[in-house]
Amino acid sequence: MTAFEHPSAPDLSAPTQSSSGSTWQELLPPMSAHEAAVEANRCLYCYDAPCLQACPTHIDIPTFIRKIGTGNLRGSARTILEANFLGGTCARVCPVQELCEGACVLGKDHTPIQIGRLQRYAVDHVQERGVQLFQPGTPTGKSVAVVGSGPAGISAAAELAKAGHAVTLLEKREQAGGLSTYGIVSLREPIEIAQREVQALIDLGVDVQTGRELTGKADLDILLHDHDAVFLALGLGAVPAMGVPGEEHLIDGLDFIEQAKLHPETLLYSLKTVVIGAGNTAIDAATMARRAGAEVLVVYRRTEAEMTAYRHEYEFALHEGIAFTFLTQPVEVVSHGGKVTGLKCVKMALGAPDASGRPRPQPVPGSEFILDCDQVISAIGQEKPDLAKLLGLELEGGYIKVNHDLQTSLPRVWAGGDGVRLRGSASTVMAVQDGKIAAAGIHAALGAGEVGGGKWEVGTPQTS
């Protein structure tokens, strides 16, 4: 059996269209009213609940679920979106097994409450109907520029607008939403969901300007001249180069996901695809390649134990019929006539622990072999934000250095999201919380503390 053969590869059907027109429907169907009611009624309504604590944005989960149970869906959505403006995105992309659902008291013996799907049910209810839950705050006369319209930027912009500040949101790409728009596979989040959140921001009076890129210190100085504060939600860069011969044939994993989401018709026809890396982006890219019809093999230089993808993502990939080979390091992309024909790899063995504390994989001499394939996708992480250095920001481990309130080394400049994620895992929900923390810091610094009242205590426990 070759590495590609899979004993129980599922029957792959042709891409399906969602009702909204985007290719590939969401993996999980929306809950029906009955399903939501039954699930909501199963929730114990814990006091000082662990799910609420486990959520990085501390959504009052028992309260929003109870409101679904009582038929107060508007109130439920408000409870969610007050704590997390991107509740619709997080309901879909959060690793709930590691967060709220992982902490559910019913998880020990039974099945945890499906918090993510209930959250999606409540938020979709209001957003599909265009219900306006929030209004801009009383104008403070202060102005804030937010750079980057990913989850951190949207979250900060929304909180600042609700507090009455004039907010300008700059996005270098043609569409706002950042990774929600471009980097989350449509199986998890169709583009319409991200666009709804951008629209909600516009409805709050935020001036969303796309096609506006911050390129250097001069641009930042202009922003600081025009605004009272700046929040940088720059995200991370492209997938780094591997430094192997044939590198030019590698497809960037994030580019691949974007293509699969926005222009699936332009995907290359591939019979056999190799994906390099074993993080969540690698799994997503592999999934889309698999769904597009290819046999897919993921190669990783360490072992299953060191994979950075969540366990549930790995299991999901296996169910999709994606094969994995571990302790395998690519050394050359083999091509013929400009077309990829294979990936040359070397076998690895684990050695002494490296700087990350994980055993260092070392090549086994003479173990080179070639994996036949016609497409190679690289998803081995993202470059640190280059721009940060150009802006004159102090760095820490390559990430933007920030203090407890997410203030950078430059006056009146805050930063958040993946670009500051030196510790902890980069995720949408952490970025949303960064947006809240930074907005609270900016609000306080602008001397408008009385506008939002106690509301600006970020993450104040809501049940005590």
Add this chain to the structure above:
Amino acid sequence: MADLSINFAGIRAPNPFWLASAPPTNTGAQVIRAFEHGWGGAVWKTIGPPVLNISNRYGGLSIGGQRLLAINNVELISDRPIEVNLREIAEVKRLFPDRALIVSAMVDADPLAWREIVMRIEDTGADGIELNYGCPQGMSERGMGAAVGQVPEMCELNTYWVTSVTKLLVIVKLTPNVTHIVDPAHAALKGGAHALSLINTINSVMSVDLDTLQITPNIGGRGTHGGYAGPAVKPIALNMLSELMTDAEVLRSGVPICGMGGIVTWRDAAEFLLLGAGAVQVCTAAMHYGYRIVEDMIDGLSNWMDDKGFASVGDVVGRSLPQLSTFGQLDLSYQAVARIDPDKCIQCNLCYVACNDTAHQCIDLTTPGGLRVDPGFDPRVNGKAVADTRPMPVVREADCVGCALCANVCPVDHCITMVSVPSGRESVTWDELSARQPAVTQQWGAMEAYREDVGIEIH
């Protein structure tokens, strides 16, 4: 295998599960199907004077997604021609001679009317007649049903008009829509009843539709009160059964009681038997799930009786009656405290909030190291691991009054148990205390002195 057969005031049945007089016993075809499923008896849907029914007869009570925790009905007695009913009753009895077949009847308060219908029922070969003095809707406005059951003199008179003209077994079905259930029971006994049954349905307005603002059930834009039944009424029925089974006059009469009201499973039925019912009747549960539920009722009761060593239904009937008491005879010195099993606790902390907000503030949240902590968390910390360091509720037993609220809100079976602890006080009841030291039960000063004397501390 326990013997489930019963002899209820002379009527034999293979098991104590009878279908109550209601829609499930409307026609011969239905009762035949029910008997084929194994029901031990059936009380035919009430026959009597002509009626016309309306549309939208039922309203249901749903709580937390659970349907028909109670049902409210505005249906009347049988609207089928009386001749058809009588013919089918005779046919069913002929096909199933081993089952109890009782005919429920209701007529105007007129001895001739009663005499006529009783004679016709006798001709069917049915085992008995149940006098419907209970229906609170539709018929009571015409002077029948609950209108009879609520007036003891009427109850006695109507019963007498029946018992004086027939040799059939006469069961009087009591309405719960009274202040004191023993009064109509006494009246029925004076009228010569051979058995009693209770409870009929309770007066109710089911609900108001929040979209239309209409009363439910909505009958062409209007609503009215109806009879309330189903699981939610069981404790009311058990209380009324208990009142009769501890009443000296009822006990002296020796008449058996057929219990009903919210019986859904064999477990519910066993509770009625333990409190003295000689047979039970079921309606709402059958209307919810069909006749097939009787299979588990028979099987479950039989298995439980085997486990408990009860050879026959007679061994079960009234077994828990000795424990029934009045408040004045309860031991004031009995002390229990709540104990939480840390291995079973899932840390939902519902006990904590219930005790803290609405009981006696005697549950603490404590860290694994035993430190008392307040609710709340560090907003900078997240992830599923927060569950690992979650504080555990612990009862401060010295302050626990033993109210048992926590044990009732706990979602985990056998996690919180009420443990009997020595109070260090001599056993005494309120009645004894009132007789021995009247001042203590009448004056606060004396009460406080008494408490101090015996060591009762109120927090």
